[in-house]
Amino acid sequence: xxxxxxxxxxxxxxxxxxxxxxxxxxxxxxxxxxxxxxxxxxxxxxxxxxxxxxxxxxxxxxxxxxxxxxxxxxxxxxxxxxxxxxxxxxxxxxxxxxxxxxxxxxxxxxxxxxxxxxxxxxxxxxxxxxxxxxxxxxxxxxxxxxxxxxxxxxxxxxx
Numbered sequence: 001x002x003x004x005x006x007x008x009x010x011x012x013x014x015x016x017x018x019x020x021x022x023x024x025x026x027x028x029x030x031x032x033x034x035x036x037x038x039x040x041x042x043x044x045x046x047x048x049x050x051x052x053x054x055x056x057x058x059x060x061x062x063x064x065x066x067x068x069x070x071x072x073x074x075x076x077x078x079x080x081x082x083x084x085x086x087x088x089x090x091x092x093x094x095x096x097x098x099x100x101x102x103x104x105x106x107x108x109x110x111x112x113x114x115x116x117x118x119x120x121x122x123x124x125x126x127x128x129x130x131x132x133x134x135x136x137x138x139x140x141x142x143x144x145x146x147x148x149x150x151x152x153x154x155x156x157x158x159x
Contacts (some may be wrong), residue, residue: 113132
C-alpha cells in the first residue's frame, strides 16, 4: 500500500515537471516582458535597465539547457515507473531536484543583482515581492496593495 502511494506521488511529480517551467508571459519567467514591466513599474533609469537586461540575460544563458535536460529525465522517469525500477526512480528524481535547484539558484542570483541596483524607494516598492524581479509579478498578479484580479464571468462586487 505504501509503495503504491509512493509511485503515485512520484508519477504526480513527474507530471508537474513534464509541464516545464511556468510561463508568466510571452517570454516566460524571465522573458523580455519582465524587463519592460520592471522599467515601467519601478521607473528604472537607463543604467538600471542595462543592469536588469544583463542579469536576466546571464540567467537565460546559465539555464539554457536545463529544460531539455528536465524533459529527458522526465521521459526516463516515466519509463522507470512503468518498469517498476525503483532504484532508477530515486536516481532520476534526485537528478531532477538538482536541475531545479540550479535553475532556482540562477534565478535568485539574477534577482539579487537586480535588487542591488534599486534605489531605497524602489526597494520599498518591491517590498517582500522579490519574485517580481525575475517575472513573478506582485504576488501572482496583484499590484502593490491592490485588489486581486477580477475573475472572468464574475459578477461585479458593488458593496
